Amino acid sequence: MTHAPNSPSSGPSDAAAPLPATVRNLVIVLGDQLDAQSSALQDFDPTQDVVWMAEVAEESTHVWSAKQRIAVFLSAMRHFAQDLHARGLPLAYTRLNDADNMDTLALQLRHAIAQLKPAALVLTAPGDWRVLHSLRAVATEHQLTLDLRDDTHFFSTVREFAAHAKGRKQLRLEYWYRELRQKHGILMDGKDPVGGQWNFDADNRESFGKAGPQNVPLPTRFAPDATTQEVIALVNTQFAGHPGTLHTFGWPVTRTQALVALQTFIDQRLPLFGLYEDAMWAGEAWLYHSHLSCAMNLKLLNPREVVQAAEDAYRAGQAPLAAVEGFIRQILGWREYVRGIYWTQMPDYLERNALNAQAELPTWYWTGDTDMACLRDAIGQTLEHGYAHHIQRLMVTGLYALLLGVKPQAVHQWYLSVYVDAVEWVELPNTLGMGQFGDGGLMASKPYVASGKYIQRMSNHCKGCKYDPALSTGETACPYTTLYWDFLNRHEVMLKKNPRMAMQLKNLGRLDATAREAIGVQAAVHRQAQRPLAPTGPAV
Structure with missing residues (x-):
């Protein structure tokens, strides 16, 4: 069933602008392309073109997406659809809970092509390689031209x-x-x-x-309107087992709200x-x-x-x-x-693992249930708000995973799952490259590694934490500090080729063989204790 919005207080509905009898272009608008000035809409003719949007479960389940992330996409999509309708643009919109929802973008697009019989497809370049190639395959299957246009949102191509x-x-x-x-x-x-x-x-x-x-x-937050409240109820029902909560939801989901957030940041x-x-x-x-x-x-x-x-x-x-x-x-x-x-x-970038990291992601990344204060705080706020700032991502959650030796693909899936701003084009290089050094230095000039002393210097997390960032061995040794020296020791040969690591390796050289062995033993014990006892997330 196709839908369009009829008022700001409702979701997309059956009261749509009439669809042309003959469709020239089916203009695909994805959930991260909510720009009225996008290249795909530049030559839109409402007498012969139709905008196509679809909410599908696959975009929330191909990684175990957190509720805040799902809700922000769905609410913003529905508000954008309302704006398109207000402008009189013909819109074919499928809601997540429609009876004819086929759960994937590819299947839903096939269904729309069968119904509307467009002469061509138009699409602004997506932010996800997987999505692009899925939609390209549908166009090829139906022998339709896919007019793939530059995303003019960016400064560069x-x-x-x-x-x-x-x-x-x-x-x-x-x-x-x-x-x-x-x-x-x-x-x-x-x-x-x-x-x-x-x-x-x-x-x-x-x-x-x-x-x-x-x-x-105070942060700039927006009380959920009726459309967003409907989305929150839907997410809490359909994705009840997904991480996080929605009781704090207040992200901007319209352009008007986003402009308010921008101006408030500039001023305050x-x-x-x-x-x-x-x-x-x-x-x-x-x-x-x-x-x-x-x-x-x-x-x-x-x-x-x-x-x-x-x-x-x-x-x-x-x-x-x-x-x-x-x-x-x-x-x-x-x-x-x-x-x-x-x-x-892409696509080879997704599989890179320059450090051959093979550990699994600890299950407490999905709950925040850890006795390490900095991680408990960063993960807790991530699950509550879908947000953490760049140093929390790079030097708390990311650094711990890097030092522990977690497979970068698992770290990538977690970051893509939990943050409201996560789209793969921006999340993957930042995580796999910058955070995990999985690309061997293509993205960043060195591994961003530090001991617990960095976190102590930049925060108050260590005050009251059971672990001491000055210690690398012993019952109260900070896991960051233990794993930091263990990381340098394990990768010393490779790191010696990087002049930016010279000072850190010089400090490593001050540790004698006995100290290195003790650190290695403590790191191994800690690493073993973090092994998941059950799969992270449901089978989806």
Whole structure:
């Protein structure tokens, strides 16, 4: 059955704009393509084209998706469908609980083709290799042209990144970032970077100190309307056994809400974002971060307007350069860089495992039930909100998995499952490459490894924790510290080839054979204790 929305307080319904008798283009809009200005809609003719959207279970079960992630996609899709209907665009929309829902995008698209008999399919390039090739196969099967269009949401194209990468022995974010800064004139004074340097990362590494964060603005959250409440009820019923909860749901699910979230960040959080972007504090999920990645990845916000708002704040004297440059680098730099890595390296990238890590993911990653305070806090807030900031992901949950030796594909599936902003093009390189060094250094110049002393320095998690980050052996030794030295010891030969690891290996060299053996024994005991006793998640 096809559906369209009839009011902001309802989900997609039968009151749809009439569908053309003869369909020229069936325009596919995916759940992370909720952009009224997307390339797929640029030449849309309501007299002969139809927008096609489908909620399907596969997108929530191919990995064991958390409830917050499922709800944000479904609610945003339904609100976007309402907007399309308000604009008078013919829309074929299938809800998750429709009787004729076939559970996968491919099957649902086949059904729509049989009903509507379009002459061609139009699609903005997806953010997931699996989805792209599934839809391509359907087009081929039906001998239909698939007009695959560039995703103009981004500053760059995959072709431009491939040209940048061609012939380089190593890929590094910094060079790509500078190239885009110059091309788009962002934070530039003529040909020179504003402030005389490209990168102010060294100024953005402060911790909160003993007093902790002070006067942190309240997060920008949105009370669920009737449409979102309907989605929450649906997710709690149909995906009852999935991780997480929905009682805190408040993510922006419309463009209007996303613009409010953007402006509030610029006004209230951006000035202190840079200084404390790497800091953590127990029980403080939001701090000075933007919380905009979900809205951008759903395409409710365009990165150009986000970057422009940040630069305007600097130019107006409302935020310091270090904060603005650090924030813009996350979007113009990292976001564009990881997308280029993903599309130039897939599908083989997904299987890379340079460190031959084979351990299973501990089951408590799905519950937060661990006696390690930093992990308990990071995982707990992740399951509650579908969110953790980048240092919690890289240097708490990611670092522990790397040191433990978890298979990077398992870590990838967890990150893709639990975060509301997770779409594979951005999540996979950040996890497998940056977090787990699974690509052997393609994404990042070295493994991001540290002992528990890093977490102690950047947070208050170690205060009151049963483990001591200064100890690598003994009953109260911090598992991070034990596993850190064990990691360096196990991979010493490989790491010696990387000059950026020289200082850490020099410190390893100060440990005698007895100390190394004791660390290895303690690491093995800890690793054995984390082995799952049951499969992680249901068979889906």
